[in-house]
Amino acid sequence: MKQRLTILGSTGSIGTSTLDVVARHPDRYEVFALSAATQVDLMLAQCAQFRPRYAVMASGAHARLLAERLKQNDLPTQVLQAPDALETIASHEQVDAVMGAIVGAAGLAPCLAAARAGKRLLLANKEALVVGGEVFMRAVREGGATLLPIDSEHSAIFQSLPEDPTTWGRRVDHVVLTASGGPFRTRDPAGLRDVTPDEACAHPNFSMGRKISVDSATMMNKALEVIEAHWLFGLAPEQIKVVIHPQQIIHSMVQFRDASIIAQLGTPDMRVPIACGLAWPERVESGAATLDFTSLAALTFEPADAARFPGLHLSWQALAAAPGTTAVLNAANEVAVDAFLQGRIRFDQIHALNLATLEAVLPSNPDSLQALLALDAQARARARQLVQRFN
Numbered sequence: 001m002k003q004r005l006t007i008l009g010s011t012g013s014i015g016t017s018t019l020d021v022v023a024r025h026p027d028r029y030e031v032f033a034l035s036a037a038t039q040v041d042l043m044l045a046q047c048a049q050f051r052p053r054y055a056v057m058a059s060g061a062h063a064r065l066l067a068e069r070l071k072q073n074d075l076p077t078q079v080l081q082a083p084d085a086l087e088t089i090a091s092h093e094q095v096d097a098v099m100g101a102i103v104g105a106a107g108l109a110p111c112l113a114a115a116r117a118g119k120r121l122l123l124a125n126k127e128a129l130v131v132g133g134e135v136f137m138r139a140v141r142e143g144g145a146t147l148l149p150i151d152s153e154h155s156a157i158f159q160s161l162p163e164d165p166t167t168w169g170r171r172v173d174h175v176v177l178t179a180s181g182g183p184f185r186t187r188d189p190a191g192l193r194d195v196t197p198d199e200a201c202a203h204p205n206f207s208m209g210r211k212i213s214v215d216s217a218t219m220m221n222k223a224l225e226v227i228e229a230h231w232l233f234g235l236a237p238e239q240i241k242v243v244i245h246p247q248q249i250i251h252s253m254v255q256f257r258d259a260s261i262i263a264q265l266g267t268p269d270m271r272v273p274i275a276c277g278l279a280w281p282e283r284v285e286s287g288a289a290t291l292d293f294t295s296l297a298a299l300t301f302e303p304a305d306a307a308r309f310p311g312l313h314l315s316w317q318a319l320a321a322a323p324g325t326t327a328v329l330n331a332a333n334e335v336a337v338d339a340f341l342q343g344r345i346r347f348d349q350i351h352a353l354n355l356a357t358l359e360a361v362l363p364s365n366p367d368s369l370q371a372l373l374a375l376d377a378q379a380r381a382r383a384r385q386l387v388q389r390f391n
């Protein structure tokens with residue numbers, strides 16, 4: 001039986017890499033539904049190639065445009081409109097697996113719907129888990145979903161951990177998330193004030209969406225990943241450590257009680273964790289190049305400099321604070337990155353805005369999707385007000 005897939009965010013960097021892997025295995029996978037925000041041309045091309053039953057667009061205007069173009073091309077895909085339709089395609093009874101590859105908290109509701117419906121949920125959309133926290137993990141448990149991490153660090157940890165999660169507590173001492181250090185790892189911190197969006201998005205090893213690229217430059221991406229690791233693997237905040245490893249060959253590692261370390265290695269190519277999640281526990285060809293050890297010059301490691309990357313430590317602080325604080329941090333950071341990309345605040349003001357929003361918004365333990373979305377909206381509104389003051 002073929003696995004039927006819904007891909008949320010199919011036109012993005014993770015979405016297109018997922019379709020690249022899927023296209024290599026027409027005998028194993030079939031695309032049931034795709035979704036995108038505004039990219040009508042690319043969605044049309046994906047519908048022509050993969051023939052999904054449904055395509056979801058974020059606005060009525062984009063949905064109408066896509067429907068017209070599909071008709072002109074004699075393609076039978078039905079077009080639906082977000083946000084409600086995202087939950088429909090994520091939880092549809094004919095869907096086996098859902099790839100969560102929307103960027104930001106916008107992906108929370110459909111990922112939760114997939115979790116509640118007991119799907120195999122491939123999670124790239126780390127913000128959904130950072131915002132959803134306990135509510136998200138409860139939905140996975142109660143829905144009987146299989147949650148498979150796609151973020152490369154978390155896929156590495158998942159692959160390095162013993163198969164039986166009930167043994168993790170007594171066997172695992174801590175995990176080490178590796179970080180590339182982004183494009184500003186060696187730049188004088190004083191010069192970071194005036195970097196441009198294009199400089200921040202020029203990641204040394206990966207071509208990714210602009211939001212995660214800016215997050216990699218500030219290392220807020222690693223901060224979000226610390227929070228993600230906390231929820232995925234049930235680890236205490238102090239059991240999650242970060243080390244900079246610019247070559248991105250070791251994707252992360254687990255240190256056990258006896259000081260033995262198991263790491264996962266490979267070329268830096270997101271198709272590897274995507275193929276791993278799609279096929280788990282089987283293994284299928286991903287299209288990625290294999291690692292040639294004899295051509296590797298060196299694997300190097302260094303600590304993350306707190307003066308250069310002040311945002312990284314907000315993760316441990318937010319995890320230690322009141323429940324819901326990680327949702328406030330995520331909302332602030334989404335607003336800050338957007339304001340930076342629009343040229344409204346400077347690069348160094350991303351951290352200042354995150355701090356100021358955390359100080360201004362006190363969360364009251366959000367225990368439902370509704371409460372989480374309300375907190376997210378409240379924190380965004382506050383962060384937007386603060387952006388005005390920063391100008």
Ligand code: NAD
Pocket residue numbers: 008009010011012013014015035036037038039058082100101102103104106124125126127150151152206207208209210211212270
């Ligand atoms: P991207 O910007 O390239 O793609 C985002 C996708 O989501 C697009 O299809 C876009 O149309 C859709 N989208 C955006 N906003 C939306 C909204 N409001 N409603 C509905 N759809 C919307 O992003 P990406 O780099 O592919 O990252 C996707 C997620 O995966 C992020 O959470 C990111 O942190 C995570 N991730 C990405 C990488 C990577 O290498 N790109 C690695 C690890 C984790």
Ligand code: MG
Pocket residue numbers: 151152153225
């Ligand atoms: Mg990652």
